[in-house]
Amino acid sequence: MSDPERGPVTRPALSRCIRVSAEEFADRHWGREPLLSTADELARGFDDLFSASAVDELLTLRGVRTPFIRMAHEGSVLAASAYTGSGGFGAEIADQVSTDKVLGEFAGGATIVLQGLHRLWPPIIDFTRALIDDLGHPAQVNAYVTPPSSQGFEPHYDTHDVFVLQISGEKHWRIHAPVHVDPLRTQPWDRHRAAVARAATREPAIDAVLRPGDALYLPRGWIHSATALGATSVHLTVGMSAYTRADVVDALLRDVGDHPALRASLPLGIDVHDRDALAPIVDETVRALVEALQRSDASGPAAVLGRRFDGETRAEPLAPLATLDAIEALDAATRVRWRRSLPVRITTADGRVRIVARTKTLSLPVEAEAAIRRLATGDVVTPGELPGLDVESAVVVVRRLLREGIVVASG
Template structure:
């Protein structure tokens, strides 16, 4: 089963703050199809709670950020890491830490700062990204682009993932063109269509707009874009969404070729791969066997395979080790617990045991705990003593185990 910590009736709150149309309409009309420009006055709130210019300075000046969590670019070229990193000095002799003096010099010279992987670095974005993972059902990452006035970090290009552009500070002029290669996969970067992209960028844009603080822009993968900062420093977040595709379903299906005796069979002795006429019947027989396999494909097994992949690509709610140990020491029947936010796990009965299987572990408990586990998985907080199917003493034992294993969280 999949679980997240949104309340009943929630309408994808993280997604909703990025778009000016209802989530249902976005899903039907825009997701993977059309770009969407949303102005600040059409959205519920801005994005300064997620990030800010002060946050940029803190990360660059005080956090010891290392590559690849930072890079810099100018006029379409990524700078060598030595141009903005160096040793952390005594006690932190790591050579690729951000060097604020070098960053200042490059930034003043027109280079863009790119802070990568903020969904692993910056607490508000960590929480936002986890919520957006839940809302979309596709993995999410977040980078920040900090561009000096009147500068452009990258030439016209397309991404192989969908993006939200969330303008945090300053202004940026965006020129958006329709794809020259629709729905590109990760193996089909824009550089493989460089000439076509360059030609398209000279045509009239589909969107030509200046983004100001609080504005948001959605671009499906493949849409060509370039941007130039206005008269002040521009800070925007790029939320990258790696959409699963029908090609991923095919890969999951084909991964089961070992289930087919016909496909496991050896090719003829002395097969000549270079002789097309002789090899053609082998290809035809292989295709027929593959079609037979796919016609009897198990949707449940294929879905489980992709669910495991997704669970491995996203992260559940972070755990606080010290606070968790303190909570365990105090935990009793009056304590409240809840399922760990965004933890994706299957709950399976196996004889006299019930198993919780996540991307990182499998936990087995007596089957008597199954009602309590399923109650927790519904999402709301519950007093330990109220866990169904268990007496107070057993409920404390089960709750302790679930909290200790990172399945549940004890409320503060």
């Protein structure tokens, strides 16, 4: 996790959540074991991301509706009708938050779950995008608001890694080792409900109270439960959908259709229930599959996982009105920068430089290559500062990149 030219990679969003270096976290903790980091050990808290007042604002002023909210009581998810209703005249949508109902359920001990905050709350939108850049895996954020002395969910494990960021109040967490290591999405905890329940009665690996500014990392599969203590507890759960070697296998298997032996039909009249009849076919198929896989390289999985990553993450949002204003006013002194979290490839061929983005490919004269690569560093620059082009040509290039959503205006 280092760049030979720039030294260690700090991964600033990730570093907010861990008390160790990014390199130690990657080597020792990621996908392996939990990490508890207290507010005293972290550089800063999480007050800038979320707060109890933000919960009330979302519930009262933002028109939140399902599935961006759900509620749970003693391990059971409540029906949406228990906390939603119509928005009234001019907003006749039946599943918007009803603050009266939410108050009643919350006062009765139910936990409020605000889902998808990486799409709703501006500070979390920016933080999540930066964290995804640091992790290389998709992430999403929920808030859990638990009334005093209440437990929202029974002991369970998740099929994705999580960071727990304590915002306000205190919550007592008990963490137990997995009964099913590294579960995939298709292997949820309720398939092992009895084993999880037994494991939760043993000595925990971590038994700690999280206070404001504390953070807890849990790899997928680690069993956990939490109880709010003497006041309402608000914490963020950052879920990280780690790509696995099973995903690489799935991507590799997409190419097996290129092998003739693997496209062949099974024998006429075969009884697929008959193990003995299938045995030689399975042996032949395994040999053919091994032969096909040995001819594979990383290009297929890179394309498959790249498309999946692009579909599961989002680049920095664009401001359509402000962008059109910036295009109209663009001159040599306009400050612009590359759009954050926008994965692209920059290539040159046949006298053209190409920017290959998620949904489009831009082709420009090769003379613009130095200017494009300068922009792609992410620094704030002006058209007049771009190398390899006269000012008039640089303005033309930047105007095109603004219109295509590759760069954005920067104040």
